[in-house]
Amino acid sequence: MTTLDETAPIAAPPRPAVRINWVRLAPLFYTIGLFVLWEVGVRISGLPHTILPTPTRVFEAIVQYWSPIWKNSMQTLYTTVLGFLIAVVAGLGIGLFIGWSKTIYAGLYPIMVGFNAIPKVALVPILVIWFGIGTVPAVLTAFLISFFPIVVNVATGLATIEPETEDVLRALGAKKMDIMLKVGIPRSMPYFFGSLKVAITLAFVGSVVSETVASNSGLGNMMASAQSNFNVPLVFAGLLMLAVEGIVMYALMAWVEKRMTGWAHRSTMAN
Amino acid sequence: MASPLVSIENVDMRYGGPSGTLAVSGLNLRIGRGEFVAVVGPSGCGKSTLMKLTTGLHIPQGGSVIVANSQVTKPVSIVGMAFQNPTMLPWRTTLENILLPLEIVEKHRRRLRSHKSEYVAKAEKLLETVGLKGFGDKFPWQLSGGMQQRANLCRALIHEPELLMLDEPFGALDAFTREELWCVIRDLHASQDVTIVLVTHDLRESVFLADKVVVMSARPGRVIAEHMVPFERPRQLDLLYEPAFNEMVQKLHGEIATARAAA
Incomplete structure (x- = not known):
């Protein structure tokens, strides 16, 4: 091994005056690029705006119909978030219950899978019979569609405790409850928060499906009636609003996840 | 040695019901208070089963396990455990x-x-x-x-804990770190009033640390030999390079090779 002369001056790298962080700006540029492609594509092909409106036409529609769009967006956001919150509480509860013991896990899991396989749109008519059309079926559909991933993730987190950890604690006289509180629940939190990102996206699917089929308000309903009036730009305006709401809620969940379970992300990097 | 801290007598332990695998059979072992015992043997010889029996995580189907003068029927809670995975x-x-x-x-x-x-x-x-x-x-x-x-x-x-159970705690470490930790364990045992059972694959580790090395047979596991380690304490790492030390390691190695071949 050669020894380095420690007194040798190290040349300072030249610092550029302004550094553009391309990675941070990439989402913006790519989104703009998508809209530009869309605009150019529609203009060149000459598609009528009743088939595929240009983005400028869609933005025009957003400005033109801002009041109903805003009202319906808020309604959809409200039903989605409410259904999602119920799903969080119920999912966490059921997940903990299922993950508690191997027998419960084995017994309930197939039922849950079967339930999850039912397309939730098929449940909307039943919900309408029970609760009438409007907000309640939308909230419930959002709930039903989004609670499954939460349950599965929490239960999996509990069911996959390392046997060594369990042995160490059981040898000390730990009860099932101790192991759950000290290890199981903290351990399943990254799974839980991770599942929220999936769940919130699904919740939008649920509420919009229900609004489209059985409601007098919400973006789903607005788009359905715009479609029957051949107001295609308004349909696209609704889609755009849904995309925006979805991105915002997803980002919020990702942020919550990072805040709550930073240790889980850093630990995977350290190993 | 008045009454041993751990006394395992004629224990049978079978996993997975009456037709399952017999993990240990006719296992006999006594561990005195303050003693440092290393358990070695071919893989699958029921060393981990021995640990679980002693700590009360498993209750044997036959024979008796007595820890601190009472029959083990549930986890004993006077033990500390450490595994290869931290x-x-x-x-x-x-x-x-x-x-x-x-x-x-x-x-x-x-x-x-x-x-x-x-x-x-x-x-x-x-x-x-x-x-x-x-x-x-x-x-x-x-x-x-x-x-x-x-x-x-x-x-x-x-x-x-009165009893410290170590299941290959240094298995995943590099040689130098391992030797450092041997010394840590050696000093812990010298300075505290604790009985240590070390399950290991590393024969040099067992001879360097233990008062008594227990050799187990292939499945179904039982004790085939017990060797008192004659080297005086405190032991230094230099011991690892002495002929008498290597002779003992070699003897143990031979016994385990025979036990493996018999399986």
């Missing part, structure tokens, strides 16, 4: 990880809240003993494998 909880700091057993053991969990500082001081003292002074605030994933294993030892010792 199993530190990543959401707790190293210090909080070490304090975990105190939140479980009946005797301590009532006092923990009111005597917190006393326990923290004790944990920090233990950290110092294993050479981790000042690392209590770090999260386990900020520590290297060897450091995690040191912390793991602290966790196994915090509630002052």
Whole structure:
């Protein structure tokens, strides 16, 4: 091994005056690029705006119909978030219950899978019979569609405790409850928060499906009636609003996840 | 030796019902108070089963396991355990990880809240003993494998167990770290009033550390030989290069090879 002369001056790298962080700006540029492609594509092909409106036409529609769009967006956001919150509480509860013991896990899991396989749109008519059309079926559909991933993730987190950890604690006289509180629940939190990102996206699917089929308000309903009036730009305006709401809620969940379970992300990097 | 701390007599243990695998059969072992016992043997010889029987995680189908003068029918709670995998909880700091057993053991969990500082001081003292002074605030994933294993030892010792069970605790470490930790264990055993059972594949480790080396047969496991280690304490690492030491290691190696061939 050669020894380095420690007194040798190290040349300072030249610092550029302004550094553009391309990675941070990439989402913006790519989104703009998508809209530009869309605009150019529609203009060149000459598609009528009743088939595929240009983005400028869609933005025009957003400005033109801002009041109903805003009202319906808020309604959809409200039903989605409410259904999602119920799903969080119920999912966490059921997940903990299922993950508690191997027998419960084995017994309930197939039922849950079967339930999850039912397309939730098929449940909307039943919900309408029970609760009438409007907000309640939308909230419930959002709930039903989004609670499954939460349950599965929490239960999996509990069911996959390392046997060594369990042995160490059981040898000390730990009860099932101790192991759950000290290890199981903290351990399943990254799974839980991770599942929220999936769940919130699904919740939008649920509420919009229900609004489209059985409601007098919400973006789903607005788009359905715009479609029957051949107001295609308004349909696209609704889609755009849904995309925006979805991105915002997803980002919020990702942020919550990072805040709550930073240790889980850093630990995977350290190993 | 008046009454042994652990006394295993004619124990049979079968996994998975009456037709399952017989893990150990006719197992006999006595471990005296303060003794350091190493258990070696071919893989699958039921060494881990021995650990679980002694700690009360498994109850044998035949024979009896007596720990501290009482028949084992449930987890005994006077033991500390450490495995090859350090199993530190990543959401707790190293210090909080070490304090975990105190939140479980009946005797301590009532006092923990009111005597917190006393326990923290004790944990920090233990950290110092294993050479981790000042690392209590770090999260386990900020520590290297060897450091995690040191912390793991602290966790196994915090509630002052009478019996420390180590299941290949140094298996995943590099040779130099391993030797360092041998010395840590050696000093712990010398300075504290603790009985240690070390399950290992490493024969040099067993001879260097133990008072008695127990050789087990292939499945179904039973004890085929017990050797007292004649080397005087305190032992230094130089011992590893002495002919008498290597002779003993070689003898053990021969016995295990025979046991493997017999399987």
